[in-house]
Amino acid sequence: MAASCVITSPEEEHTPKLDLVTPLVFNPSMLNLQATIPNQFIWPDDEKPCLEAPELDVPLIDLQNFLAHSHSTLDASRLISEACYKHGFFLVVNHVISEQLISDAHEYMSRFFDMPLSEKQRIQRKAGESCGYASSFTGRFSTKLPWKETLSFQFCDDKSRPKNVQDYFCDALGHEFEPFGKVYQEYCEAMSSLSLKIMELLGINLGVSGDYFKSFFEENDSIMRLNYYPPCQKPDLTFGTGPHCDPTSLTILHQDHVHGLQVFVDNQWRSISPNPKAFVVNIGDTFMALSNNRYKSCLHRAVVNSKSERKSLAFFLCPKKDRVVKPPRELLDGNTPRRYPDFTWSMLLEFTQKHYRADMNTLQAFTDWLSNKPIQ
């Protein structure tokens, strides 16, 4: 890739001029071989990563077995419940999503991020918006920058816009990107369908009537995100994705073969190793509110390494923007009073894109913001 990382010279870096207006440009091809990393990427000592985290034993759910209501249904149901009450992470296998589609999604991600920076910047994320290309969010954040490039786009399960992902790529980058768009259109449709099956399963486990959650997420208006983490010569000083809880409802993540995902459980960072046949599923803040705080949206992060790039495909299930997030009556009783106020996903999304950097406290900060309390 062309271009270089536009950073002031070392002496200026330590005494940056106030009128310095040239934003830092994160160009991995220039940065990933440098022995030092810019200060903006260095996280505070008390937040730095531990690169070796013991494996977290998460339940592995055979989805076809489960949905066939076979004898293993009760076992799977119990395993998922235990996980969701504790940390909200579980693995799904036998999900009937083709290996070829997953492989194509990873292949096109590599092709996209291998493009020259100027090409990627044709689809640059605009301030306050969730879609587009971002290189380490330079210009969005000024400290604790994540060591990653991302491409995010919307998926609408909307019959009136049947090819919205494919159209996004063609409209933004030109007709030659139709193959990109076709693969991610098909991938997002598969993720949406898998999400609804998982919602059916979560509803059963929470004792919620019928298809409450499944119908809540029909016509979902979700976010697909491609995470590309270049190698980093100082992986112990920065993060690919910093510690956070997903503000969304459900995340379906496919890791490539490189380790990096860590989850905070029982006051310890634990890793979830890549499994090419499995999707990592985790509960997000919005579903935690929908479940009236029963299922947990859990703190997690992604570390980087000095040897190889890492990629992950993250599908963030989100309800239609104007749908009111409110727990079903079965989850409201004397013992568990209402934990969060009514809100729409549109409000929480805007909060994370314009007012607050999603972290481990997003939902509480959002609740305070809604009640006009000063953010702690």
Ligand SMILES: C=C1C[C@]23C[C@H]1CC[C@H]2[C@]1(C)CCC[C@@](C)(C(=O)O)[C@H]1[C@@H]3C(=O)O
């Ligand atoms: C609604 C969203 C905001 C983020 C992408 C989706 C779900 C996860 C969020 C995020 C990944 C949490 C960590 C911080 C963040 C800024 C990031 O590192 O990308 C978050 C995303 C975002 O605000 O762009």
Ligand SMILES: O=C(O)CCC(=O)C(=O)O
């Ligand atoms: O890349 C990963 O393993 C995790 C990324 C993540 O948590 C996110 O994008 O929200």
Ligand SMILES: [Fe+2]
């Ligand atoms: Fe996440």
